[in-house]
Amino acid sequence: MEKYVIHGGKPLHGEVTISGAKNAAVAIVPAALMVDGPCIIENVPDIVDVKLQFEILKEMGVKVTQLDATTFQTENNGVELESEAMFRRMRRLRASYYFIGAELGRYGRAKVAMPGGCNFGGIRPIDQHIMGFEKLGAFVRVDNDGYITVIAPEGLKGRHIYFDVVTVGATMNVMLAAVFAKGQTVMENVAKEPHIVDLANFLNQMGADIRGAGTDKITITGVERLHGGTYSIIPDQIEAGTYMAAAAACGGDLLIKNVIPKHLECISTKLEDMGVLIEEYDDSVRVKRCGVLRHTTLKTRPYPGFPTDMQPQMAAVMCLADGTSHITEGVWASRFRYADELESMGAHIKVFKETAIIDGVPELRGADVVAPDLRAGAALVIAGLAAYGRTTISQIGLIERGYENLIQKVTAIGGDIRLEEFVD
Numbered sequence: 001m002e003k004y005v006i007h008g009g010k011p012l013h014g015e016v017t018i019s020g021a022k023n024a025a026v027a028i029v030p031a032a033l034m035v036d037g038p039c040i041i042e043n044v045p046d047i048v049d050v051k052l053q054f055e056i057l058k059e060m061g062v063k064v065t066q067l068d069a070t071t072f073q074t075e076n077n078g079v080e081l082e083s084e085a086m087f088r089r090m091r092r093l094r095a096s097y098y099f100i101g102a103e104l105g106r107y108g109r110a111k112v113a114m115p116g117g118c119n120f121g122g123i124r125p126i127d128q129h130i131m132g133f134e135k136l137g138a139f140v141r142v143d144n145d146g147y148i149t150v151i152a153p154e155g156l157k158g159r160h161i162y163f164d165v166v167t168v169g170a171t172m173n174v175m176l177a178a179v180f181a182k183g184q185t186v187m188e189n190v191a192k193e194p195h196i197v198d199l200a201n202f203l204n205q206m207g208a209d210i211r212g213a214g215t216d217k218i219t220i221t222g223v224e225r226l227h228g229g230t231y232s233i234i235p236d237q238i239e240a241g242t243y244m245a246a247a248a249a250c251g252g253d254l255l256i257k258n259v260i261p262k263h264l265e266c267i268s269t270k271l272e273d274m275g276v277l278i279e280e281y282d283d284s285v286r287v288k289r290c291g292v293l294r295h296t297t298l299k300t301r302p303y304p305g306f307p308t309d310m311q312p313q314m315a316a317v318m319c320l321a322d323g324t325s326h327i328t329e330g331v332w333a334s335r336f337r338y339a340d341e342l343e344s345m346g347a348h349i350k351v352f353k354e355t356a357i358i359d360g361v362p363e364l365r366g367a368d369v370v371a372p373d374l375r376a377g378a379a380l381v382i383a384g385l386a387a388y389g390r391t392t393i394s395q396i397g398l399i400e401r402g403y404e405n406l407i408q409k410v411t412a413i414g415g416d417i418r419l420e421e422f423v424d
């Protein structure tokens, strides 16, 4: 087993380059299954979840070639949709549900192993995915043994779909299925996150007809086939935000490169409220903090609201702010599993249902902590980098699901973090 060992208390300086967006990549890679001919995907993040998606494609029989560090080519010359090896890999990540939309769209049937992944919010329902597939004319069966089977014996037909909940996963999954549905599909009350727009742009680049992505109404006119092409995944909003939060917590002066500043505005504004200096350039942001951090209030909401996936990292910053900060989590029922870990580092956090109240402390101290999930783990890395003394973080596999080359990137900006083997 491995853990991170961090000696904190050092400001961060220099430059860090952000990788491709995880939550776009985990949908775009399965979507490659829908493409005829060579499909080249650039700016692919080198993270466990995306590697697993490519492994699943390979198990199916898709030819996957890595062209360089961040570019992959896929070619679907005929696939086998069901194999035990494939199902074993699917069970290891929640985003495997995007194979339903891609397989159903292309082949009129899909079978996937039930999703796993971060489980911070208790049950993570997929009723909206199922509702969308059924509206398009598919039959869905969820088995007790962990499989979801979806079939559309008469093909999919474009329909009007109104989502009861704004959900990223269902918006992307039903969008995938509707690409080849006959006629027009109109999806309303959909999610607007940058990765929704990225998936639509990818599919359109390959010949789909999707309009309105990024608004709350998406219209899809079915096409016969997708042709090959090249597409570059957008930079990861949350990875960028995590380094912004790290610079705020530790102090220093960091240039964060390969970002879309517009996607970071909600995070930049909140950090500015806290007294952090943010400068925006065309494709980078500079984050500088030398003075005291001020307390603030934040509520997570679907985009363009403050992203839930940045809430734990901001909590780590709030732990060091002057005064009392408040967080209201508006997306996941409970996402405060970092609270006990941060408390063991000297933080003062009280959690009441969907709210956390954080009384800032002058400093955090190193401790032995456990990453409860991906973003909570990122919050612990930030806290460890800012804290005085030695912090160890175990269960780092959860963190590495979402952050490419974390050790190398943090070390390059002056953080003292290394990997250590230990016996459980």
Ligand code: EPU
Residues within 6 Å of the ligand: 023, 026, 094, 095, 118, 123, 124, 125, 126, 127, 128, 129, 130, 165, 166, 167, 168, 169, 170, 191, 308, 309, 331, 332, 333, 374, 375, 402
């Ligand atoms: N929901 C339903 N029914 C559904 C689907 C969702 O009620 O059928 C509810 C959920 O319970 C939740 C809300 O809708 O309260 C939002 O869920 P959403 O479907 O948007 O989340 P997701 O697609 O499962 C993705 C990201 C998460 C991120 C959320 C919200 C991936 C693989 N995961 O999850 O990312 O928190 O959107 O933005 O894209 C992360 O990166 O750390 C992460 C957890």
